[in-house]
Amino acid sequence: DTGVSQDPRHKITKRGQNVTFRCDPISEHNRLYWYRQTLGQGPEFLTYFQNEAQLEKSRLLSDRFSAERPKGSFSTLEIQRTEQGDSAMYLCASSLKPAQETQYFGPGTRLLVL
Amino acid sequence: DAKTTQPNSMESNEEEPVHLPCNHSTISGTDYIHWYRQLPSQGPEYVIHGLTSNVNNRMASLAIAEDRKSSTLILHRATLRDAAVYYCILRGYDYKLSFGAGTTVTVRA
Numbered sequence: 001d002t003g004v005s006q007d008p009r010h011k012i013t014k015r016g017q018n019v020t021f022r023c024d025p026i027s028e029h030n031r032l033y034w035y036r037q038t039l040g041q042g043p044e045f046l047t048y049f050q051n052e053a054q055l056e057k058s059r060l061l062s063d064r065f066s067a068e069r070p071k072g073s074f075s076t077l078e079i080q081r082t083e084q085g086d087s088a089m090y091l092c093a094s095s096l097k098p099a100q101e102t103q104y105f106g107p108g109t110r111l112l113v114l
Numbered sequence: 115d116a117k118t119t120q121p122n123s124m125e126s127n128e129e130e131p132v133h134l135p136c137n138h139s140t141i142s143g144t145d146y147i148h149w150y151r152q153l154p155s156q157g158p159e160y161v162i163h164g165l166t167s168n169v170n171n172r173m174a175s176l177a178i179a180e181d182r183k184s185s186t187l188i189l190h191r192a193t194l195r196d197a198a199v200y201y202c203i204l205r206g207y208d209y210k211l212s213f214g215a216g217t218t219v220t221v222r223a
Contacts, residue, residue, distance in 0.1 A: 004157075031209065033211075035211075040215075042215055042216055043158065043213045044213070048210060102160045105159065107155075107156055
Protein backbone atom coordinates (compact mmCIF):
# COMPACT_ATOMS: atom_id res chain seq x y z
CA ASP A 1 0.00 0.00 0.00
CA THR A 2 1.80 3.08 -1.26
CA GLY A 3 -0.54 5.69 0.18
CA VAL A 4 -2.12 8.70 -1.48
CA SER A 5 0.21 10.59 -3.78
CA GLN A 6 -0.11 14.09 -5.18
CA ASP A 7 1.72 15.82 -7.96
CA PRO A 8 3.25 18.34 -8.05
CA ARG A 9 4.19 18.97 -4.44
CA HIS A 10 4.80 22.65 -5.11
CA LYS A 11 3.56 25.00 -7.82
CA ILE A 12 4.34 28.67 -8.36
CA THR A 13 2.32 30.43 -11.00
CA LYS A 14 1.43 33.91 -12.11
CA ARG A 15 -2.00 35.36 -11.64
CA GLY A 16 -4.26 34.51 -14.54
CA GLN A 17 -2.56 31.24 -15.44
CA ASN A 18 -4.24 27.85 -15.29
CA VAL A 19 -2.91 25.07 -13.07
CA THR A 20 -3.75 21.38 -12.75
CA PHE A 21 -3.04 19.08 -9.83
CA ARG A 22 -3.16 15.31 -9.80
CA CYS A 23 -4.11 12.92 -7.01
CA ASP A 24 -3.55 9.16 -7.03
CA PRO A 25 -5.58 7.54 -4.26
CA ILE A 26 -4.88 4.26 -2.52
CA SER A 27 -5.78 1.54 -5.00
CA GLU A 28 -9.34 0.24 -4.72
CA HIS A 29 -10.45 3.21 -2.63
CA ASN A 30 -13.73 4.25 -4.17
CA ARG A 31 -14.05 7.62 -2.44
CA LEU A 32 -11.83 10.59 -3.16
CA TYR A 33 -11.92 14.02 -1.56
CA TRP A 34 -10.29 17.37 -2.23
CA TYR A 35 -9.65 19.87 0.57
CA ARG A 36 -7.98 23.27 0.66
CA GLN A 37 -5.92 24.58 3.57
CA THR A 38 -4.74 28.13 4.08
CA LEU A 39 -2.06 29.11 6.54
CA GLY A 40 -3.05 28.65 10.18
CA GLN A 41 -6.42 27.10 9.36
CA GLY A 42 -7.71 23.56 9.22
CA PRO A 43 -8.48 21.98 5.86
CA GLU A 44 -11.78 22.93 4.17
CA PHE A 45 -13.78 20.51 2.06
CA LEU A 46 -13.94 21.28 -1.66
CA THR A 47 -15.43 18.29 -3.44
CA TYR A 48 -15.99 14.55 -3.26
CA PHE A 49 -16.13 11.64 -5.70
CA GLN A 50 -17.54 8.18 -5.33
CA ASN A 51 -15.92 6.21 -8.12
CA GLU A 52 -16.13 8.54 -11.14
CA ALA A 53 -19.19 10.46 -9.97
CA GLN A 54 -18.70 13.88 -8.40
CA LEU A 55 -21.36 13.89 -5.69
CA GLU A 56 -20.85 17.21 -3.94
CA LYS A 57 -19.11 20.51 -4.48
CA SER A 58 -18.56 23.08 -1.76
CA ARG A 59 -19.56 26.71 -2.22
CA LEU A 60 -15.82 27.36 -1.96
CA LEU A 61 -15.44 25.75 -5.38
CA SER A 62 -16.04 28.66 -7.74
CA ASP A 63 -16.65 28.29 -11.47
CA ARG A 64 -12.91 28.60 -12.02
CA PHE A 65 -12.36 25.27 -10.28
CA SER A 66 -13.10 21.93 -11.88
CA ALA A 67 -12.35 18.42 -10.71
CA GLU A 68 -12.54 15.13 -12.54
CA ARG A 69 -12.05 11.47 -11.81
CA PRO A 70 -12.52 9.99 -15.26
CA LYS A 71 -12.05 6.29 -14.59
CA GLY A 72 -12.70 6.20 -10.91
CA SER A 73 -9.00 6.03 -10.13
CA PHE A 74 -6.83 9.19 -10.18
CA SER A 75 -8.33 12.65 -9.98
CA THR A 76 -7.35 16.08 -11.28
CA LEU A 77 -8.18 19.49 -9.88
CA GLU A 78 -7.86 22.40 -12.30
CA ILE A 79 -7.92 26.07 -11.40
CA GLN A 80 -8.46 28.46 -14.28
CA ARG A 81 -7.39 32.11 -14.25
CA THR A 82 -5.69 31.78 -10.89
CA GLU A 83 -5.97 34.58 -8.35
CA GLN A 84 -3.71 35.39 -5.42
CA GLY A 85 -6.46 34.20 -3.08
CA ASP A 86 -6.09 30.71 -4.52
CA SER A 87 -2.71 30.37 -2.82
CA ALA A 88 -3.09 27.46 -0.43
CA MET A 89 -2.30 23.82 0.20
CA TYR A 90 -4.54 21.51 -1.81
CA LEU A 91 -5.03 18.16 -0.12
CA CYS A 92 -6.43 14.97 -1.52
CA ALA A 93 -7.78 12.09 0.56
CA SER A 94 -9.25 8.70 -0.21
CA SER A 95 -11.28 6.12 1.66
CA LEU A 96 -12.79 2.70 1.06
CA LYS A 97 -15.78 2.04 3.24
CA PRO A 98 -18.94 4.09 3.66
CA ALA A 99 -19.88 6.13 6.75
CA GLN A 100 -17.33 6.49 9.55
CA GLU A 101 -14.49 5.41 7.33
CA THR A 102 -10.94 6.63 7.83
CA GLN A 103 -9.74 9.12 5.26
CA TYR A 104 -6.13 8.81 4.14
CA PHE A 105 -4.52 12.06 3.09
CA GLY A 106 -1.79 12.78 0.61
CA PRO A 107 1.07 15.20 1.29
CA GLY A 108 -0.68 18.03 -0.54
CA THR A 109 0.21 20.43 -3.34
CA ARG A 110 1.27 23.85 -2.19
CA LEU A 111 0.21 26.55 -4.65
CA LEU A 112 1.60 30.07 -4.69
CA VAL A 113 0.02 32.57 -7.04
CA LEU A 114 2.16 35.65 -7.66
CA ASP B 115 -22.20 20.63 11.26
CA ALA B 116 -21.92 20.14 14.98
CA LYS B 117 -19.07 22.22 16.34
CA THR B 118 -16.12 21.39 18.55
CA THR B 119 -14.05 23.65 20.80
CA GLN B 120 -10.38 23.00 21.46
CA PRO B 121 -7.63 25.00 23.14
CA ASN B 122 -5.37 26.77 20.68
CA SER B 123 -2.17 25.25 22.02
CA MET B 124 -0.68 22.93 24.60
CA GLU B 125 2.85 22.17 25.69
CA SER B 126 4.26 18.96 27.08
CA ASN B 127 7.58 17.48 28.08
CA GLU B 128 8.94 14.50 26.24
CA GLU B 129 7.85 11.13 27.66
CA GLU B 130 5.06 12.71 29.69
CA PRO B 131 1.35 12.19 28.96
CA VAL B 132 -0.62 14.77 27.03
CA HIS B 133 -4.34 15.27 27.57
CA LEU B 134 -6.08 17.15 24.77
CA PRO B 135 -9.62 18.27 25.61
CA CYS B 136 -12.45 18.79 23.17
CA ASN B 137 -15.90 20.20 23.93
CA HIS B 138 -18.84 19.26 21.71
CA SER B 139 -21.95 20.23 23.63
CA THR B 140 -24.22 20.04 20.55
CA ILE B 141 -23.25 16.49 19.63
CA SER B 142 -26.10 14.35 18.33
CA GLY B 143 -26.71 10.72 19.13
CA THR B 144 -25.36 9.54 15.78
CA ASP B 145 -22.17 11.63 15.79
CA TYR B 146 -18.86 9.83 16.10
CA ILE B 147 -15.89 11.67 17.62
CA HIS B 148 -12.85 11.54 15.35
CA TRP B 149 -9.34 12.79 15.95
CA TYR B 150 -6.83 13.55 13.22
CA ARG B 151 -3.43 15.13 13.52
CA GLN B 152 -1.28 17.04 11.08
CA LEU B 153 2.48 17.03 11.37
CA PRO B 154 4.37 19.98 9.87
CA SER B 155 4.34 19.98 6.07
CA GLN B 156 2.20 16.84 5.86
CA GLY B 157 -1.42 15.97 5.24
CA PRO B 158 -3.64 15.06 8.19
CA GLU B 159 -3.53 11.53 9.53
CA TYR B 160 -6.15 9.55 11.40
CA VAL B 161 -5.54 9.03 15.10
CA ILE B 162 -8.63 7.47 16.68
CA HIS B 163 -12.39 7.62 16.83
CA GLY B 164 -15.22 6.54 19.14
CA LEU B 165 -18.94 6.78 19.79
CA THR B 166 -19.66 6.23 23.48
CA SER B 167 -17.07 3.97 25.03
CA ASN B 168 -13.43 4.79 25.64
CA VAL B 169 -11.13 3.57 22.88
CA ASN B 170 -7.48 2.61 22.75
CA ASN B 171 -5.14 2.01 19.86
CA ARG B 172 -1.41 2.01 19.32
CA MET B 173 -1.29 5.76 18.88
CA ALA B 174 -3.55 7.09 21.62
CA SER B 175 -6.56 6.67 23.88
CA LEU B 176 -9.88 8.44 23.62
CA ALA B 177 -11.86 9.10 26.77
CA ILE B 178 -15.49 10.12 26.16
CA ALA B 179 -17.59 11.76 28.85
CA GLU B 180 -20.73 9.93 29.91
CA ASP B 181 -22.95 12.68 28.48
CA ARG B 182 -20.76 12.75 25.33
CA LYS B 183 -20.49 16.52 25.46
CA SER B 184 -16.74 16.37 25.82
CA SER B 185 -13.85 14.04 25.12
CA THR B 186 -10.12 13.85 25.76
CA LEU B 187 -7.40 12.51 23.52
CA ILE B 188 -4.57 11.03 25.55
CA LEU B 189 -1.06 10.57 24.25
CA HIS B 190 0.47 8.36 26.89
CA ARG B 191 4.13 9.23 26.38
CA ALA B 192 4.72 12.19 24.15
CA THR B 193 7.68 12.11 21.81
CA LEU B 194 9.10 14.87 19.66
CA ARG B 195 7.37 13.21 16.70
CA ASP B 196 3.99 13.89 18.32
CA ALA B 197 4.41 17.63 17.83
CA ALA B 198 1.51 18.45 15.52
CA VAL B 199 -1.88 20.11 15.20
CA TYR B 200 -4.59 17.84 16.61
CA TYR B 201 -8.13 18.15 15.28
CA CYS B 202 -11.27 16.94 17.05
CA ILE B 203 -14.07 16.34 14.52
CA LEU B 204 -17.68 15.19 14.83
CA ARG B 205 -18.96 12.96 12.05
CA GLY B 206 -22.52 11.88 11.57
CA TYR B 207 -23.56 10.39 8.29
CA ASP B 208 -21.72 13.12 6.42
CA TYR B 209 -18.78 11.81 4.46
CA LYS B 210 -16.68 14.96 4.57
CA LEU B 211 -14.51 16.06 7.46
CA SER B 212 -15.15 19.50 8.97
CA PHE B 213 -11.90 20.67 10.52
CA GLY B 214 -11.63 23.49 13.01
CA ALA B 215 -8.41 25.26 13.92
CA GLY B 216 -7.25 22.39 16.16
CA THR B 217 -4.78 22.34 19.05
CA THR B 218 -1.11 22.90 18.36
CA VAL B 219 0.92 20.55 20.54
CA THR B 220 4.52 21.41 21.33
CA VAL B 221 6.76 18.77 22.90
CA ARG B 222 9.83 19.91 24.80
CA ALA B 223 12.88 17.67 24.87
